[in-house]
Amino acid sequence: MSDAALRAEALEALLTERGIVTREAIDAVVSHYEQDVGPMNGARVVARAWCDADYRARLLADGTAAIAELGFTGPTEGECIVVVPNGPRVHNVVVCTLCSCYPWPVLGLPPAWYKSPEYRARVVREPRDVLAEMGLELDPNVEIRVWDSSAEVRYLVLPERPPGTEALSEDDLAALVSRDAMIGVARAGEPAS
Ligand code: FE
Numbered sequence: 577m578s579d580a581a582l583r584a585e586a587l588e589a590l591l592t593e594r595g596i597v598t599r600e601a602i603d604a605v606v607s608h609y610e611q612d613v614g615p616m617n618g619a620r621v622v623a624r625a626w627c628d629a630d631y632r633a634r635l636l637a638d639g640t641a642a643i644a645e646l647g648f649t650g651p652t653e654g655e656c657i658v659v660v661p662n663g664p665r666v667h668n669v670v671v672c673t674l675c676s677c678y679p680w681p682v683l684g685l686p687p688a689w690y691k692s693p694e695y696r697a698r699v700v701r702e703p704r705d706v707l708a709e710m711g712l713e714l715d716p717n718v719e720i721r722v723w724d725s726s727a728e729v730r731y732l733v734l735p736e737r738p739p740g741t742e743a744l745s746e747d748d749l750a751a752l753v754s755r756d757a758m759i760g761v762a763r764a765g766e767p768a769s
Contacts (some may be wrong), residue, residue, distance in 0.1 A: 614684015619753035669760030677725035
């Protein structure tokens with residue numbers, strides 16, 4: 577953990593122990609980012625990439641710039657976002673083995689499991705098993721690529737467009753893109769874990 581992360585943990589512990597801030601209030605802020613702010617943004621990026629081949633090409637060439645085209649920027653955890661596309665033969669999944677680095681402008685704050693020592697250690701060693709446990713069974717022929725986020729680079733998974741969605745609008749498509757699909761622990765169109 578970084579010094580800043582340790583300080584934040586110590587502050588949170590003190591503030592809650594002394595009754596100045598409740599855990600519920602902190603959770604509410606986290607939930608706000610998870611549910612109301614973050615993943616909606618990433619879902620718009622993904623839906624645009626599904627509908628617009630030129631945008632998809634720009635997104636894969638320079639994720640940060642293409643994401644900024646939609647207005648999603650920020651000095652916090654968004655300086656360099658690399659977008660990794662899933663395909664029939666390749667499945668990408670994101671972790672931060674060191675702590676909890678995550679693309680805030682497009683996903684909000686990371687869920688608790690993303691920060692857990694178990695996920696961080698196991699998804700690197702046995703990604704296929706971890707994904708299966710989280711409800712994502714992958715064909716043995718599909719290669720799994722695990723991307724380790726850092727302070728410099730954050731990753732966003734571009735999920736495959738679900739079959740049978742050719743007639744859907746960009747807005748309807750965005751509704752199919754969950755946070756978990758953009759971390760790579762679910763497919764688009766599946767419920768979040
Ligand atoms: Fe980290």
